[in-house]
Amino acid sequence: MGLMPVTESMFLLGESREHPLHVGGLQLFALPDGxxxxxxxxxxRALLADPEVHPLLRRRPRGPVSTVGQWVWTDDDRLDLEYHVRLSALPAPGRVRELLELVSRLHGSLLDRHRPLWExxxxxxxxxxxxxxxxxxxxxxxxxxSALxxxxxxxxxxxxERGLGAPWAVPPGERTRSRGGGLSRVVRELVGLGPAVAKYVNQAFDEQAANLPFGAPRSIFNVxxxxxxxxxxxGWPLERVRAIGEAxxxxxxxxxxxxCAGALRTYLLELxxxxxxxxxxxxPMSLRADGGRDGGNALGLILANLATDLAAPADRLAAITDSTRRGKAFYEGMSPLQITALSAIPFAPLAAGLLPGxxxxxxxxxxxxxxxxPGPAEPxxxxxxxxxxxxxxxxxxEGQALNITVTSYDGSVEFGLTGCRRSVPHLQRLLTHLDAELSALESRVV
Known part of the structure; x- marks a missing residue:
């Protein structure tokens, strides 16, 4: 039994029926020949017959009632694999539309905290x-x-190649290693956090840019x-996206x-x-030096101006590029711990948003x-x-009704849009607008 780091326990503390806090992935496969x-x-049935489960995915949480206010991880020695690994069938005609409807429902249900937190x-x-x-x-x-x-x-x-295991089954040689760090290193980084916070605050007052905290306008997503x-x-071809960037x-x-900026601008204009x-x-940007082998969370955060007030696609891209460059430059010379601590500052109002009103x-x-x-570059x-x-x-x-997550795979850029079913109407229209914006950027930039 190990104490749970604050960076992990905050996702349990902030969860409710209205706010499920799990991530997910949808993979499409072609049936093998024959x-x-x-x-x-x-x-x-073959997956259920293999009892090997990654140690990380045998963890289940124990709440603060019996642990003097601190969440802990415990190991589930009687993991019920049939509960976690399920088989479903789509109704006819079995289009991607039916698949996305099923995934939408599955993604809205809470994970059982009496079991390891995955399905x-x-x-x-x-x-x-x-x-x-x-x-x-x-x-x-x-x-x-880490999930990818x-x-x-x-x-x-x-x-x-055959005989490959499941995503939740990892060979023993690759099992989770201890994430313990030297106490002296942590102390040194915390000492350096004071000047970093001062730098953050000074920049917030010195620059009246839209990509600093509390400069965002109210929108239909912030409800x-x-x-x-x-x-x-x-998904869209990566070579098209890369060609625009190079130009x-x-x-x-x-x-x-x-x-995303152009698609959101068109979507909001329609409404x-x-x-x-x-x-x-x-x-978010990954701060991990080990490629994610040890699981857990290691993220920093940049606030990017999407320039949705600009009508021209090329002008929006230029403004976004300038914004992200300044965001990255701000963190230069800081340790991952300091970056993570500063990245938490913009999330503070989200905690206040959990209160009524x-x-x-x-x-x-x-x-x-x-x-x-980033994902695999080859099939x-x-x-x-x-x-x-x-x-x-x-x-x-809460107060952030839309999330856009992108990954790359085999020469494609794959977009996943997750929204509150009530607050983001006609979510699928954003896919059409993303396609139109890619074409507009090609015609005006390349």
């Missing part, structure tokens, strides 16, 4: 000889980077939310942000709800979160089944 109608059912759902009945795997895991256990790393360990670059979710997903002197992530001031996005009384620190998690296979796409699902927060 697979029969029982392939997915046979795969499900996996194999889904059969998808058109065009495909099947899917939807997984979700509590953010107290894993961030998006676990997925990759169960995949192969060789379509002929109270419910627990029900709607999910939309689509504009911007990163791939800058172009992704510009696609007659575009704020006069530009939207601000919270953009808090969202309406406090200004939003940012309007939405946009994450970009991957799971026991001969080629992975066709991987789409991330994330967490809308």
């Amino acid at each position: 697979a029969d109608r029982d392939y997915v059912g046979d795969l499900h 996996a759902h194999l889904v059969e009945g998808l058109q065009d000889n495909r099947f899917a795997l939807y997984t979700k895991v509590h953010h107290a256990l894993l961030d998006g980077v 790393r676990l997925l990759q360990r169960s995949l192969s670059t060789d379509p002929a 109270p939310i419910t627990g029900a979710r709607r999910f939309a997903a689509q 504009a002197g911007a990163t791939v992530n800058d172009v992704v942000l510009a696609m 007659d709800a575009l704020p006069d001031r530009p939207l601000v996005a919270a953009v 808090g969202v309406r009384l406090t200004p939003p620190p940012f309007n939405l979160m946009i994450s970009n998690v 991957r296979y799971w026991n001969g089944a080629r992975m066709l796409g991987v789409y991330p699902l994330s967490i809308p927060y």
Whole structure:
């Protein structure tokens, strides 16, 4: 039994029925050549027959009542794999639309805190000889980077390779290592946190830029939310995004942000709800030096000006690129601990938003979160089944009704849009607007 770090326990403390705090992933696979109608059912039975489960995914939380106010992790020695790994079938005609409806419902339900905080759902009945795997895991256990790393360990670059384990089953040699750090190092970093906070505050007062905390306008996304979710997903060729970045002197992530900015601008104009001031996005960045092997959470945060007040796509991209460069430069010379501590400052109003009426009384620190998690660059296979796409699902927060998470895979940029079902109408329209914005950037920048 080990004490739970504050960075993990805060995701348990902040969770309620209206605010599920788990991340997820949807992977599409092509059935291997010669697979029969029982392939997915046979795969499900084979997965249940393998008792190997990553130690991280055997953890279950014990609340503060019996631990003097501190959450702890305990190991579940009697993990019920049939509960965690489930088989579902889509109704006819088995389109992606039906799949996304199923995933939307699954993503809106809470994980059982009496068990390890994860689930996996194999889904059969998808058109065009495909099947899917939807997984979700509590953010107290894993961030998006760590979850993607676990997925990759169960995949192969060789379509002929068989006998691969499940994403939740990791070879013993790769099991979670201790995340303990030297006490002296932590003390040194905390001592350096004072000047870093002073720098943060000074910059906030010296620069009246939209990409600093509390500069975000109110928008239709910054409202109270419910627990029900709607999910939309689509991918675009990475080479198109990269070509725009090379022509504009911007990163791939800058172009992704510009696609989101243009899509959001069009979407809000359609609803007659575009704020006069530009939207601000919270953009997490991974601080981990070990590639995510040890699980857990290690993130910093940049506040990016999305320039939604500008009509021209090229002008928006230039403003976004300047904003992200300044955000990254601000953290230069700081340790991961200091960056993480400073990154928590914009989230403080979100805690106030959990109080009755808090969202309406406090200004939003940012309007939405946009994450970009890199994935495999080449095709991957799971026991001969080629992975066709991987789409991330994330967490809308109280006062943050929309979350956009992006990953890359096999030459594609895959967007996953997770929204509050009540607060974000016609979420799927954003996919059309993302496509239109990519084309607009190509015609005006490349």
